[in-house]
Amino acid sequence: MTVFIIRRLLQSVLVVAVMTVLVFAGVYAIGNPVEILISQDATEAERAAAIARLGLDKSLPEQYLAFLGNLLKGDLGTSFVFGEPALQLVLERFPATMELAICAMIIAIFIGVPLGLYAGLRPDSWGGRTIMTGSIFGFSLPNFWQGLMLIMLFAVILQWLPAGGRGERGEFLGIESSFFSWDGLSHLILPAINLALFKTSLVIRLTRASVRETINLDYVKFARAKGLKSSRVIGLHVLKNIMIPLVTIIGLEFGSVIAFAVVTETVFAWPGMGKLIIDSIFQLDRPVIVAYLIVIVFLFITINLVVDILYAILDPRVRLSDQKA
Amino acid sequence: MSLLSIENLRTHFFTKAGVVKSVDGVSFDLKRGEILGIVGESGSGKSVTGFSIMGLVDPPGRIVNGSIRFDGKDLVDMPEPDMRALRGRRIAMIFQDPMMTLNPVLRVDTQMIEALRAHGKWTDEDARQRCRDVLGQVGIPSPDERLKSYPHQFSGGMRQRVAIAIALLHQPDLIIADEPTTALDVTIQAQILFEVQKLVAEHNTAMIWVTHDLAVVAGLADRVAVMYAGRIVEMGTTEQVVNRPLHPYTAGLIGSAPSRNARGTRLTQIQGMAPLPMNLPVGCAFRPRCQRASEACSAAPDPSVPEDSQMVRCHYPLRDNHDRGGDA
Numbered sequence: 025m026t027v028f029i030i031r032r033l034l035q036s037v038l039v040v041a042v043m044t045v046l047v048f049a050g051v052y053a054i055g056n057p058v059e060i061l062i063s064q065d066a067t068e069a070e071r072a073a074a075i076a077r078l079g080l081d082k083s084l085p086e087q088y089l090a091f092l093g094n095l096l097k098g099d100l101g102t103s104f105v106f107g108e109p110a111l112q113l114v115l116e117r118f119p120a121t122m123e124l125a126i127c128a129m130i131i132a133i134f135i136g137v138p139l140g141l142y143a144g145l146r147p148d149s150w151g152g153r154t155i156m157t158g159s160i161f162g163f164s165l166p167n168f169w170q171g172l173m174l175i176m177l178f179a180v181i182l183q184w185l186p187a188g189g190r191g192e193r194g195e196f197l198g199i200e201s202s203f204f205s206w207d208g209l210s211h212l213i214l215p216a217i218n219l220a221l222f223k224t225s226l227v228i229r230l231t232r233a234s235v236r237e238t239i240n241l242d243y244v245k246f247a248r249a250k251g252l253k254s255s256r257v258i259g260l261h262v263l264k265n266i267m268i269p270l271v272t273i274i275g276l277e278f279g280s281v282i283a284f285a286v287v288t289e290t291v292f293a294w295p296g297m298g299k300l301i302i303d304s305i306f307q308l309d310r311p312v313i314v315a316y317l318i319v320i321v322f323l324f325i326t327i328n329l330v331v332d333i334l335y336a337i338l339d340p341r342v343r344l345s346d347q348k349a
Numbered sequence: 350m351s352l353l354s355i356e357n358l359r360t361h362f363f364t365k366a367g368v369v370k371s372v373d374g375v376s377f378d379l380k381r382g383e384i385l386g387i388v389g390e391s392g393s394g395k396s397v398t399g400f401s402i403m404g405l406v407d408p409p410g411r412i413v414n415g416s417i418r419f420d421g422k423d424l425v426d427m428p429e430p431d432m433r434a435l436r437g438r439r440i441a442m443i444f445q446d447p448m449m450t451l452n453p454v455l456r457v458d459t460q461m462i463e464a465l466r467a468h469g470k471w472t473d474e475d476a477r478q479r480c481r482d483v484l485g486q487v488g489i490p491s492p493d494e495r496l497k498s499y500p501h502q503f504s505g506g507m508r509q510r511v512a513i514a515i516a517l518l519h520q521p522d523l524i525i526a527d528e529p530t531t532a533l534d535v536t537i538q539a540q541i542l543f544e545v546q547k548l549v550a551e552h553n554t555a556m557i558w559v560t561h562d563l564a565v566v567a568g569l570a571d572r573v574a575v576m577y578a579g580r581i582v583e584m585g586t587t588e589q590v591v592n593r594p595l596h597p598y599t600a601g602l603i604g605s606a607p608s609r610n611a612r613g614t615r616l617t618q619i620q621g622m623a624p625l626p627m628n629l630p631v632g633c634a635f636r637p638r639c640q641r642a643s644e645a646c647s648a649a650p651d652p653s654v655p656e657d658s659q660m661v662r663c664h665y666p667l668r669d670n671h672d673r674g675g676d677a
Contacts, residue, residue, distance in 0.1 A: 240407075242449035249403055249444075250464040250515060251437030260463075264454050339454055340499040 029329065036325040040318055044095075047314050048088050056080070057104050057308035078104055091314070100318065101311030105304070110311035114297060114319050120190055121296035123202050124288070125281040127216035132223035133274065139224075140231025145258070147236065155228060162225030171218040171291035178214060186211050188293035215292040219285055223277050230273055234266035267338050275331035279324045352522055352555050353379040353402070358415035360394075360401045369626045371397040371410070373579035381522065382553040384546075386566030386587065388602065389576035390623045395559045396445075398576070399525040402557075403442055404432040420522065438468040441516035445528040447509035451500035457511055458496040464515050483514045488544055506537035513541070517548060523555045530565060542569055563602055567591050575599045578624055578634035581652075585659030595661040598635050633664070641665040 051057075062074050075081050079090060094101060100111040139159075143152040179187035191211030193202050202208030238244060239262060247261045248254070286298035293299075297316060304312040336342050360372040372394040379385050387395045400406050402417055404424060417424040419440065424432065444450040452460060461480040465471045471479070477496065484492035487510040500508055509529055516524055526545070530538040546569055549556050560566055566573055567587060574584040575596065583596040594600045601619035621638040630636050632647040639646070645664045652662050 242444050242446060243452040245405060246442070246444055246450045246512070246515075247452065247460075248405055249436055249442040251433050251435070251467040252463060253433065253467070256463065256467075261452050261455070265452070268454075340456075341453060341501050 028332075032325060032329055036322060039321050039325075043317055043321060044091070044314055045088070047310070047317060048084065048091070051308055051310045051313065052084050055308060057310065060307050061104055100315040103304075103309055103312050105307050105309045105312075110309075110315035111319075113300065113312055114315045117295060117297045117300050118319070119201065120294060121282055121285055121289070121298060123212060124215055124219060124285055124294060124296060125278065127203075127212055128219035128223060128281055129274065129278050131216060131220035132227050132277075135220075136224040136227025137231050137270070140228040141235055141258070141263075143228065144232040144235025144239065147232075156232070159225040159228045162221045162228075165221070167218065167222065167287045168291055170221060171215070171288060174214050174218055175291070185214050187214075188291075190295055215288050215294050218292070219281060219288045223281065226273065226277065227270070230270060231266060234269050235262060238262050238265050264338065268335065271331055271334050271338065275327050275334075279320075279327045282323060283320045351378040352381045352383075352420060354416075354418040355398075355402070356416045356418075358398065358401060358417060359413045360397050360406055360410060361413050362410040364409055367627045370579050370629070371626060372401060374415075375576075375579075375581055376415075377574055377581065377584060379523070379555050379557065381555055382550070383572065384549065384556045384558060384570045386570030386573040387557060387559045387576055388561065388563050388566055388573060390561060392623055392626055393576040394579040395561075395576050396527050399442065399527050399557060399559055402523075402525060403436060403440060404429075405436075405442075434468065437464055437521075438519045439521050440523045440525065441519070441521040443509070443512050443516050443524065443526040443529040446532050447505050447512055447529075448532070450512045451508055453500055455499075456496075457498055457500065457503075461496070461511075461515055461518065464518050468519060479518065480514075483517050484511070486517065486548060487511075487514045488540070489514070506533050506541065509533060509537075509541060513545065513548075517552075520552055521554060523557070524549070525557045525559070527559045528561065529558075531560065531562070538565070545569075563591065564606060575602070578626070578629055580634070580662060581660070582635065582663065583659070583661045589659045593659075595659060595666040596635075596663050597639050597641055597665075597667060600667055601638075633662070 058071065058075055058078070058080060061078075062071055066074075072081075079087060082090070091101060100109070102108065103110050103113055106113060139155045143155040146152045175187045178185045189211055190208070191202060192205045192207040202212045244257060244261055247257045252261075282297075284298070285294075285296060286302055288294065289296045289298035290302065297319075301313065301316045303309075304316070355378075356376045358372055358375045359370070362369040362371055371392075375394070375398055377385065387398065389395045397406065397410070401412055402419075402424065404427070406412060412425050415425065419435070424435070427435075451457070458477070458480060461483075462471070462473075462476045465476050465479060480496055481492045484495060489495055489507060489510050495503075495507075495511075500511075503511065509532075513529070529545075530541055533541065542565065545556075548554070558566060558570055563573075570587050572585065573587050573590040574581045575590065575598065576582065577598050583590060583594065583599045585595075590599060591603065594603060598619070601617075604617045605619060607616055619638055620640075624630055624634055624637070632649050633639070633642070636642045636646040643665070648664075650662045650664045652660050653666075654660050
C-alpha cells in the first residue's frame with residue numbers, strides 16, 4: 025500500500041516535470057507577455073527594466089532552470105499581472121471551484137444513479153425511454169447556451185435565483201463555504217446544475233448499461249431464487265457490482281469537472297480557478313498557468329489514488345499490491 | 350399425494366423475432382423424496398421448466414398456460430409475495446455455473462445469512478451456527494474460516510458446494526438442480542453427486558435434476574424425462590428409459606454416448622441439428638432427424654403408454670432390441 029502511494033507520487037512528479045517544460049515552451053511560442061503588460065508609450069529603459077524584473081531577459085532554458093530552483097524551495101513564482109505569488113492566487117480561487125464541482129457531482133450522482141437504475145430495470149417502459157431520451161439532450165446541448173438558458177429562465181423570467189457571482193459564504197466548523205449560507209447556496213445552484221447536466225447524463229447511461237448487464241447474471245437470479253426481496257437484490261447485489269464502473273467514471277469526471285469548469289465559471293461569473301486560468305492565458309501570465317496546472321495534476325493523481333482505494337474496498341478480487349500502477 | 354404436479358405447462362418467450370415456445374405442454378408428477386432427471390439438448394426447454402417452477406421466468410418470457418401445483422397450491426397464479434416466501438424456503442435451486450452463482454463482491458457469510466433472514470428472524474449467532482452446520486454437511490472443511498471468505502477464494506467445486514449449502518439452508522421440500530455438475534471436473538462431479546444423493550435421501554427432499562448427460566442421471570434419478578423441443582418425448586423409470594428406450598431420440602442419445610464396448614469405433618450421432626426454437630417442424634419436432642419417420646409424423650404424436658408406466662410421444666416407438674440395435 026505504502027509502496028503503491030509512493031509510486032503514484034513519483035509518477036506525478038514526472039508528469040509535473042514534463043508538463044512544466046511544455047508550458048514554458050508553449051507560452052514562449054505564443055508571444056511576449058511584456059507586450060501586454062507594459063503600456064504602448066513606455067520608454068525603452070522602462071521596458072528593459074520591466075523585462076529584467078520579470079526575469080524575461082534570460083534565455084528560455086535559464087528561465088526554466090531558475091523556475092526549477094524556486095520550485096524546490098516551494099516557490100512557484102510571482103504572477104506577472106498581479107504581482108502576487110502564483111500558487112496563492114490559484115489556491116485562493118480553489119475553494120470556489122471545489123464547491124461548484126462537489127455540488128455538481130452530488131447532483132449528478134443523486135439524480136443520475138436512481139434514474140439510471142430505473143431505466144435499466146424497466147428499459148421498455150415509458151419512463152425508462154423518457155429518461156434515455158432526456159439524457160441525449162444532456163449530452164448534446166452546448167454548455168454555454170444551456171447556462172444562458174438557465175439564467176434566462178430562473179434569473180430573468182422567474183427571478184427565483186441570482187444570475188451570477190458567488191454570494192455570501194457561511195461558516196461551519198471553521199470552514200467557510202457557500203454551502204453554509206442561503207445566499208451562497210442560491211448562487212451555487214444554477215452553475216452547479218449547468219455543470220452537472222452533462223455528467224448526470226453520463227451517469228444515467230452508464231448506470232443503465234451496467235444494470236442491464238448485471239441483472240441477467242446468474243448471481244442475481246440466484247439471489248432471487250433464495251427468496252430475497254427485490255429491494256435487497258437490487259439494493260445490494262446489483263448496486264454493489266455496478267458501483268465498480270461507476271466509481272471509476274465518477275472519479276475521472278470529478279477531476280475533469282474541476283479542471284474544465286471554465287465555461288460555466290465564465291457564464292455565471294463564478295470566481296473560480298477556471299476563470300483565473302482563462303484570464304491568465306490571455307495575458308500570458310506564465311507563473312499562474314504553471315501553478316494552476318501543477319495543482320490540477322496533483323488533484324488528478326489524488327483522485328485516481330482515491331478511486332484505486334475505493335476499488336479495492338468494493339471489489340475483493342482487486343488487491344492494490346498486485347497492481348502495476 | 351404428489352408434492353409437485355405439473356400439467357400442460359407452456360412457457361413462451363415473446364421476442365421481436367417471433368414467439369419461442371421453450372416449454373410447450375409439459376406434464377409430470379413428483380413425489381416427496383423422489384429424484385426426477387430431465388434430460389435434453391441445449392434449448393430443449395429443460396432449464397426453462399425449472400425456472401417456471403421457481404416463478405423466475407423474466408420478460409419477454411411468461412407462462413401462457415398450464416398449472417404447477419406444489420403441495421396443493423397453484424404456483425402459476427400465486428401472487429409474488431407468496432411466491433417469494435416459497436422460494437429458497439420450500440423450493441430451492443442450484444445453478445449450472447458455480448463461478449457465476451455467487452455474488453463476487455459479497456462475502457460467503459453475507460450471502461448465506463441473507464438467505465436465512467429472507468424467511469424469518471435469525472440472531473447473528475444462530476444464523477452463523479446454521480451456516481457452519483450446513484457447510485459442514487456439504488463437505489467444506491473449516492467452515493468457520495470459509496464463511497469469512499469471498500467467492501473468488503474458492504475453487505469451482507467448493508463454490509458449487511456453497512451454492513448447494515445455500516439451497517439446503519431451509520431444508521426445502523424440492524430442489525431444482527440445473528446442470529449443477531456440468532462445469533466441474535469429473536472427480537468433483539462424482540463426489541458432489543454422491544453427497545447430494547445422500548443429503549436428499551436423509552431429508553426426504555424431492556429433486557429435479559436437469560442435465561444433458563444421461564450418464565449422470567442414470568446413477569442418480571428414480572425417474573427420467575427426456576425433453577426435445579419443449580416437450581417431454583419420453584418418461585419412465587430410469588431403468589426403463591436407459592435400458593429400453595421407446596423413443597428414437599432417447600435411443601440416439603444413448604447410442605451417442607461413448608462406452609467401453611464401442612472402443613475404437615466411430616461414435617454414432619443423431620443426424621442433423623436440434624431445430625431452431627423459432628421455427629419448429631410441424632408435427633413431431635424430431636421428424637427431420639428421425640430414420641423411422643413417415644407421413645404420419647407430420648401430425649404431432651400424442652403421449653401413449655405402450656409399456657408399463659413408460660410414456661412416449663412417438664408414432665413408431667422402438668419395440669424390441671432389434672429396433673434399438675444402435676445401427677440407427
